[in-house]
Amino acid sequence: MPGTLPLDDAGKEVQAHGGGLLKVKDTWYWFGESYKRPLLGDFLSEGVNLYSSTDLATWHYEGLVFNGTAQMTGMPVDPPYRIERPKILYNAAYGDFVMLFHADTPKFTFPTVGVARAKDITGPYEWVHVIHPDGLNSFDMGVWQEDDGSAYLVRSVNNEYVGISPLSPDYTTTTGLVSTAPRCEGPSIFKPSADSYFLMASHLTGWAPNPPLLYHAAATSVNGAVWRNTTTPASGDGANITYNSQSTFVFSLTFEDGTVMYIYMGDRWNFYGPGKVEKASYVWLPLLPRLDGRGYELVYAEKWSPSDYHERARIPVLYNNGSTAEGVSVGPAMPSAQGLGSQSSSVTEPAGAAAEVTPSKPPAGWQAFASRHNTTVQARVMTPTLAGNASSSSNASTAPAVPRNSVASAAASAAQISSTETMARKIADTLSVALSG
Structure with a gap:
């Protein structure tokens, strides 16, 4: 209700x-x-x-x-x-x-x-x-x-930068900073390949929603990883407020054919809504490869099943080995921590972020988005079917499916306008192989 x-x-x-x-x-x-x-x-x-x-x-x-x-x-x-x-x-x-x-x-x-x-x-x-x-x-x-059992704490240090530290063998303390990322909060790391990490996060605006952040590190370990800002991972209605949410976790779901899909978990803190934060709710959304293969983006849906996005999840992401230029600007360096190399970002924070307090007025578009979408109820994650069988689920879902030929066509078009001919050929070739399987 x-x-x-x-x-x-x-x-x-x-x-x-x-x-x-x-x-x-x-x-x-x-x-x-x-x-x-x-x-x-x-x-x-x-x-x-x-x-x-x-x-x-x-x-x-x-x-x-x-x-x-x-x-x-x-x-x-x-x-x-x-x-x-x-x-x-x-x-x-x-x-x-x-x-x-x-x-x-x-x-x-x-x-x-x-x-x-x-x-x-x-x-x-x-x-x-x-x-x-x-x-x-x-x-x-x-x-x-990591798959080998090593674990890391990822946290906002004094709301100045993100510090990443290995946990001790028993996971009860940390053993020193090994990487820093630009200032953000609500951090969640996911790893689509052996040599690529992404960090989903938000700006600092108290209980108010703001645009999502996505950092990438081309590295085989978070130890010493250098994190750089990627293309804003959202677009369209509600993108500037991360669809009225703030990141808390990203997890993976594996289909029967081995395709891995990432799912974004966000909190809808509801500060400007009835009951405020004590009536906070949630939204889970598909976090999918961009059609041009340049990273990931959130896709908004009121009600959806992972099977709706199976084909889209198969698009190969070209940030995996660090050999391809990411094509994003690099801004002022962050302060280094305990001798680490400085990290960089091109992020411009929204108004109110510097004070880490909730702006007195809702961010632009919040009221319009809230009035058009049922933002006080958790978006349905999937129809009642075992996660392991998600790819074969066909029960009631209102999210539009993404046909294979539409994905291929859109990706081919994106490839044609990508920044270099080499990357365009790589996108087209890899998509042709992936989508023909």
Whole structure:
């Protein structure tokens, strides 16, 4: 119903803000911040909720798996404690599920990272400690885990730049900065190939939505990776406000034929809507290769299934090996951190971002977009079918399919106007091979 939050299988509102997903065997687990109560206007979450699903559409509430204020003992500041951006990693070497989150006071005066762990994904999670990663203040955060089990903390350092640090073998602390990225928040890394990383994020405008950011690093490891701004990953109605959302997580879905599709998870903080942030909701959207192969872009749909975008997901992205110029301007260097080389960006931040506060007036287009779209309800992720069978799903979906010949035609046209003849030939050749399969 318009004006309500999405419901779980018991008919209760889903409260999993700023979170992410982790798949264990055939079950997906969605974890996030508990109800954001409007304490003194600060919209405080004190715990972490967990939901489970086998189809990414119907969710079962597993419970409050971590109660921050009750469990966070030994803190050098008084309760209550703010919990934001919880992320869970599985540490195979130790047999632990490790939860990391932005831990703070209601007024953001103690920006740190909290750590808890459990032997089972559903808990109980036991409090470990709070850390200042590498001795630095940490605000919005995410995590990244490589196939070999090595894991990294990705966080906004003093809201000045993004710092990336390896986690210790037990994932409970950091071991020093190895890469920095331009200033942003809501960071989420995804890796489409062995030598290419992307970082999805947002500008800093408090609870207000703003244009999405997408950085790329041509590297085989995040250690020493240099991140550069790419083409804005959204277009059309609502693109300047990321379709009324802010990034929190990007995850991959693999079709039966091996095609990998990325899905963007965003929070609709609803600051300008009825009930404000305490009625915040969510949107999940396809994050797909651009038709010209130059990176990724969000595609907006009110209701959709991954199978609608199977062919589009097969377009090869040409940023994978770093041998092709990205063709984006490079702006002023970011301050270096602990001897690292400086990072660069061509980003111009929207009004209000410098103060990291929510602008008093909604951003341009917010009201029009909200009136045309049901922005207080989570966009349907997929029809009730197992994720592993997503490519064969054909049940009710209102999102238009992307026919193979349309993709090929659009991509060929994009290739003809790309910046170099060599790149045009490469795009056309790779698309011809991919789409003929």
